Amino acid sequence: MDNIAGTKSSLTWAVNISVVVLVVLWLFPTLGLLISSFRTADQIATSGWWKAMFPSEQNLVLRTGDPDDERVERDGVFVVEGNLFATGSEAEISVWGTSSREISAYEAGETADLGDGETMTVESNGDYVWTGDAEQLTGRGQRIFATAVTPPEFTLDNYKTVLFSGSPTDNMARAFFNTLTVTIPATIIPIVVAAFAAYALAWMDFRGRALLIAVIVGLLVVPLQLALIPLLKLHLGIGIGKGYLGVWLAHTGFGLPLAIYLLRNYMVGLPRDIIENAKVDGATDFQIFTKIILPLSFPALASFAIFQFLWTWNDLLVAKVFLIDASGETTVMTNQIVELLGTRGGNWEILATAAFVSISVPLIVFFAMQKYLVRGLLAGSVK
Incomplete structure (x- = not known):
């Protein structure tokens, strides 16, 4: 009788302990980075962040x-x-x-x-x-x-240096806005394209639909590095070159397979009666998509938005290939931190501050939309 559905498992304590351990392992580095960003260079050089409150x-x-x-x-x-x-x-x-x-x-x-x-x-x-x-x-x-x-010493000078200094190597403000310029369109564009494609693959009958779905699933396993150089040559050949448009299209192309797969699985699980009743009432596919499918698919859209935003915000490889120029006017935060590591490798307080500034926005986005994450990931898993 111990295995009857609905009874509480005897291993619940192990699951709870595992979750706590994982949370602590994830939280400790973030907390250490936050504390180090407020410490002076001498404090960081002589003691670890866990001793920040002690002389x-x-x-x-x-x-x-x-x-x-x-x-x-x-x-x-x-x-x-x-x-x-x-x-x-x-x-x-x-x-x-x-x-x-x-x-x-x-x-x-x-x-x-x-x-x-x-x-x-x-x-x-x-x-x-x-x-x-x-x-x-x-x-x-x-x-x-x-x-x-x-005694313990904390300062805001590190943030003043990182955010407001006039130095091209220390100042992260321009790189912060450059990263937003890359990330926001690179998140919105694939969502818009993938939503239309997912609806067509889920609810519209046309020749070759199953084959197209199989191709999209296959593209999920294509390595990103495999397409970088051919795609860059294509951009240079058609005149896009290295710039924001090129990096937006690159992130869109690399993110579409997952977006279409995730959204299509969610839309397939939506009640068929709602869509059929809308068609009986004379609604077009576009009206069904905008008035019914999109509002009901918000958890899946938010789930993919979290993944896409985190990926593009923390990306360095695609930005290095498709964006970085000689003058550094379009430098993103990940590349700026690499520059700091090379020029200010001994200034750990500056590096810690720059790193925390870089992760602060993804943390805000994740915690603001995390309630949709599990609902979106489990979409289509149970009929």
Whole structure:
């Protein structure tokens, strides 16, 4: 009696645990990327994102103030005083030194003898006292190598750099709008074409319909890379070249087989009585398609829109082949991140911010339309 339909399975707990594990595995990288996008370069270099809320120990290179402007004479000795940190910093120095080879030469508060009567004292809060004669206290200031415990620090400077900087390599704003220019038409065009084709294959009788359906199913397994070069040669031959029109048509061609297959399966499952009654009332195929089929097929349309949008937004290969130009005016976000990786490979805070900006729109689209995803994918699976 344990296998009677409608009874609760004894493995429900395993399914629930598996779902939780998958969600956590998917969520952790996204959460880490979000947190890293608000951290400074020093914080990222010294600790992982999971330690972002805790103080971290960092090796810092600091510099005293300009002695030519700040030195004062006291009892025949010149003195330079100040603080090594920026105003409001809560970092605490534990050890320090005047050479990168001996970072821990002195404890905080200890006075270092720099020779010829020149001394340096550094307190834990960053206050320093540098004494010597006029000839010793000159130049750009003394470099201090310190090990300090710094509190958690978050900043919006990374987003200002990525979104509003004038640098052609760091600025993602233009690439963001270029990606929207590619993605929106490349999502709408195949949906419109596939909807008409799916209705014809589902409800219109014509010679060769079964063969055409078989060809469409076969096109689902054709590798994308196989058609890139021939399609590019075709674009160049007919005068389209590399541009937005070419990349729209390329994404449309590569997305149509899945779109037609998905929508046709959904439309076949719609009640036949509704369509036959509409024909009896004198409705044309176009009226049936626009007034009945399209409203009822919205879950399937939304399901494919999610897939197509995510694919075109995250695409790099098609954009590289059909879109990228020498001036970079049509650079999309995926290619801009590759450029950042090459020119700013050490600036992980900039890369994390750029990556999160890139994934934020697909996340919004997915969560806004996810309720239609399963309904669209299961279309036609059960009669």
